Amino acid sequence: MNWTDLLTELIRRTTSDLPSDVEAALRTAATAEAAQSQACVLLQSLVANTGLARQQATPLCQDTGTLTFFWQVPRGTDTQALERSARAAVRSATEKGWLRRNTIDTLAGTSVDTNVAEGWPACHFEQGESPREPLGGQITAHGDVRPPDLADELQGRDGGRVSSRAAGSPERGSVEVWLMQKGGGSENMSAQYSLPDEALDAGRDLEGVRKCLLQTVWRAQGFGCAPGVLGVCIGSDRAEGFMTAKRQLLRPLCDASPVPELAALERRVLDEANRLGIGPMGMGGKTTLLGAKIAARPRLPASYFVTVAYMCWVCRRRGVRVTEGVVEWLG
Amino acid sequence: MKELRYPFSEEAVRALRAGEVVQVTGRVFTGRDRLHKHLAGGGACPVSLRDGALYHCGPVVVPQGEGWRVVAAGPTTSAREEPYMAEIVARHGVRLIIGKGGMGAATKAACARYGCVYLQAVGGAAALIAQRIKRVEGVSFLDTFGATEALWQLEVEAFEAVVGIDTCGRDLFDEVRAASAEALRELLARG
Structure with missing residues (x-):
């Protein structure tokens, strides 16, 4: 297995296997709604869809979405x-039917059938910090495999082997991608x-x-496939604000901000x-937001x-960490 | 639960009430933004939509043998088609609109006038719905609109949905929006 194969597998898992915390939240929500109610039946359908997609390895939702890769790499990584591997993986996953032909050339109005274009999928690289901060929740690992040639691909541009003691990296030489x-x-x-x-009537304070x-939740009604999840950034500028808000969606539903007032x-x-009272799909009920x-x-x-x-109930996020050639699946 | 079979009669559609659960069986067409714009602008339709169902959906479709197989096919947000929908109902005699999130006043009026209902499918339940699709009968506009925006002709069996807008002018989404607006006002006033 090489990086392209590994990332193709990450796409398969992300597109077809809903994170367990989200699935658990949907199950809990279904029991909170009145039995036989529209909301309860809808939530049960979401749970059933989740099981079916996992079992078949087919997309949870036909809108396979914007793909964003959040990387944490040691110093000196190429x-x-x-990024080339990520693009190749997207191409391959599209051919396999794990991703819809989901890209439009905005000016020409035509379909970009490979799902690959400039800056698309998006890759964001950071050094020495898990993309999934703050870590308050449980991240579970599902088995691991040892790809033979992975470590060789983790070489820096100078051809030198990436040190397993990269300065300032908490994961010491591991690459993590969500x-x-x-x-x-x-x-x-x-x-x-x-x-x-x-x-x-909203002032500059937490109120x-x-x-x-x-x-925002009210405006979304059933348009954004409620029950949803909010990723929020207070402060920053407009551009970084959206990036930070989106990153918050990587956090497990069960965690809490380390800042008490947040x-x-x-x-x-x-x-x-x-x-x-918006409910699943905007058809009424007690379950409008999951986190x-x-x-x-x-x-x-x-x-x-x-x-x-604003994230829909199909809150797709999965990760993988590679340390010295050992693969650990996250999320 | 009521069963609806293609071709869908005006009588059967007018008998439906908002909140009822239905199972659709037979022919269903998919269409998204490009098809709606094309049809509402007077563009030709290679198939007859009369007494048919138009499903707001861009499926994930993979080649299989000589034909195609649908692997994921949940609804897309219907509100985007609001500028075109009433015209298409009037011109093409569509009886069932299937989508998610509801539609606006013009579509509601067209539903009452021409005998058409809006059905809510389960948003995001793409694998579940794909299971109800038995066959791909054909496809139009594949080259011009691309696979996602193309007009797919599907055969479905017991495709479940909820009547969101009926021919009497009742709209479940409007009701939830109004009630939740009241709840929001109270929460905001609380401080």
Whole structure:
């Protein structure tokens, strides 16, 4: 197995096998709804769909989404080689029917049948930090295999072997990559506020943030395939705000922000959003939101952005870590 | 649970009420943004949609032998087709619109006037719905629109959906939106 094969397998897992925390949340939600209610029947369908897609290794959702790879690599890694492997993996997974022909040339209006174009799929590289911070939840590993030639591909541009004691890397020489597949229906429901927001009566404080988040959930109704998950960034600039918000969606549903006031806001928004009565698919019920994951970043004195990445119930995120050629599946 | 079989009669469709669960069997056409724009703009349709079902869906389809196999086929957001839908119902005699998230006032009016209902399929349940698709009967606009946006002619069996908008003007999505707006106002006022 090489990086292209490994990433193709990561796509297969991500597109067909819903993370266990999300599946557990759907099962719990189904029991919370009144038996035989529309909401209960819908949630049971989602659980059934999850089992079927896993068993068949077919896509959970036909919208196989925007593919974003979040990498954490040791110093000296040839990131261009990894990016080439990601592109080859997307091409291969598309041919296998694990990804829909899901890319449009925006100007020509024609289908890009390979699903590969400039900057597409997106790869974000960082050194020495897990892409999935903050780590408050349980990450489970599912078996491992030892690919023979993987370690050779982890060589830096100078041809030298990557040190297993890369300075500043908590994972010491391991490469970790998380893949997120985010569908267009949910992405269309993402939002960015600039506070103060007069119409919403939202000021520059956590109370104002709370109002933005509840309104985002309300606006999404059934359009973004509720029950959804919110990834949120408070502060930063507009561009980094969306990136940080999206990264929050990598966090397991069971974790909490390490910042006490943000953890409290996460709990409150989750509770209040589920009192809106929007329900699965916007057809009414108690289950409208599965989680709220909030991060705060510095901001300019003039700006106070609240950026929300709305994720559908098909919250597809899986990872893999390779240490000295040993493969560990994450998520 | 009511069974609906292609061709769908105006009488059967007018007897449906919002909230009822139905099972659709027979021919269903898929169509997304490009097809809707094309048809509403007066473009020719190579197949007859009369008394048929138009499913807002861009499936994942793989070649199989001489034909095709659908591996994933959940609904896409219907609201994007709102500018075109009423015109298509009027012009082509579509009886069932299948999608997710509901539609707007113009579609609702067209449903009442021409005898058409909006059915909500389960968003994201692409594997489950693909199981109900027995055969790909044909495809149009494959080269011009691409596989995802093409008009696929499918044979389905017991494809389950909920009546979201009926011919009497009842709209479940409007009702949830109004009730949740009230709940939102209360939560925001609480502080």
